[in-house]
Amino acid sequence: MLKVHDLACARGGLPLLEGVSFALAPGQALVLRGPNGCGKTTLLRCVAGLQPALAGEISVAPDAIAYAAHADGLKSTLTVAENLEFWAAIYGTAGIAQALEQMNLRALRARAAQHLSAGQKRRLGLARLMVTGRPIWVLDEPTVSLDHASVALFGDVVRGHLAGGGMALMATHIDLGLPEAEILDLAPFKARLPEPGSGTFDEAFL
Amino acid sequence: MGPEPGTLALIAPGILWVGALLACLLSLDRIFALDYEDGSLDLLATAPVPLEAVVTIKALAHWLTTGLPLVLISPVMGLLLFLPGEAYLWLILSLLLGTPALSVIGTFGAALTVGLKRGGLLLSLLVLPLYIPTLVFGAEVVARGAQGLSTATPLALLAGITLGAVALLPFASALVLRINLR
Numbered sequence: 001m002l003k004v005h006d007l008a009c010a011r012g013g014l015p016l017l018e019g020v021s022f023a024l025a026p027g028q029a030l031v032l033r034g035p036n037g038c039g040k041t042t043l044l045r046c047v048a049g050l051q052p053a054l055a056g057e058i059s060v061a062p063d064a065i066a067y068a069a070h071a072d073g074l075k076s077t078l079t080v081a082e083n084l085e086f087w088a089a090i091y092g093t094a095g096i097a098q099a100l101e102q103m104n105l106r107a108l109r110a111r112a113a114q115h116l117s118a119g120q121k122r123r124l125g126l127a128r129l130m131v132t133g134r135p136i137w138v139l140d141e142p143t144v145s146l147d148h149a150s151v152a153l154f155g156d157v158v159r160g161h162l163a164g165g166g167m168a169l170m171a172t173h174i175d176l177g178l179p180e181a182e183i184l185d186l187a188p189f190k191a192r193l194p195e196p197g198s199g200t201f202d203e204a205f206l
Numbered sequence: 207m208g209p210e211p212g213t214l215a216l217i218a219p220g221i222l223w224v225g226a227l228l229a230c231l232l233s234l235d236r237i238f239a240l241d242y243e244d245g246s247l248d249l250l251a252t253a254p255v256p257l258e259a260v261v262t263i264k265a266l267a268h269w270l271t272t273g274l275p276l277v278l279i280s281p282v283m284g285l286l287l288f289l290p291g292e293a294y295l296w297l298i299l300s301l302l303l304g305t306p307a308l309s310v311i312g313t314f315g316a317a318l319t320v321g322l323k324r325g326g327l328l329l330s331l332l333v334l335p336l337y338i339p340t341l342v343f344g345a346e347v348v349a350r351g352a353q354g355l356s357t358a359t360p361l362a363l364l365a366g367i368t369l370g371a372v373a374l375l376p377f378a379s380a381l382v383l384r385i386n387l388r
Contacts (some may be wrong), residue, residue, distance in 0.1 A: 050387055067248070072244070073248065
């Protein structure tokens, strides 16, 4: 269960969003929409705990969130299997076979990550989510550089995750084929910028 | 300085320790740079391992690949600089005790400058002053050992700096990493 109440967050000292509230129950997915720069990534980083919120509350069980950023965090000299095994060990889960199978990476398991294509790297980055064993997936543009078949593959994986009681919060511009996912447009939550000159002196140093 | 054995033997303790310090400095900016660029630092920060432990392991890895080889080849370096025979043991011992502090302090500097483009120069400027106490006491151990004097005091101070750095700095490094990741 993830509950966000009246959240405000900032990037680089500049308030971007305010008054964002939503809740996710097991089996639900929420897609964040909005124009570039409206604060989707910032909101996701807040929820993932990477940056503090300006105001508001995020209530979530500890150790429930698996975060996937723009970058996949792959080690280029390790093989596909070694990359996944590392994260499985970190999260204390066993078995990477299912993740390899579902993201169609089995044929690539012995290949070094530096020799993967952009889309294959992305698939590996998303396979990492499955080995975390965490119920809430926080995904930032998960489908970048994926082809149609892989997007469908990923849509199936997310659906499987939701069917198993998982939750997904994602920022994406394209249709994942998840009609059951709710959509939250962030544009109405844009923070009012302070009047020029009325801000505190500290802002000059942020 | 010339090749006179007398001069070389006199400056050897200082030169060897400065060499160790500079070698350490060379590799510091890569401790977190790659993890920051490929995004794994974000993922590690949200993973169920304490960031303090990540930082400590990073420092250990840096020491194993930089400090330990320096300790192992230091007798050869001593030979090149006509280090007096009785000083070898103290050279190895002082490097063994002192270089972990260089790695731990350096990891703190790397955490401070993570995300900065060309942060290596700033990193050197930040870290060098923090290295001075280790350098002073490390070279002092070797110099006193070469003269056959008691090395207990500088050795104890050297070990004290290392233990203090290992005990406290990982917390500081983890904190500045979290701030830098915001």
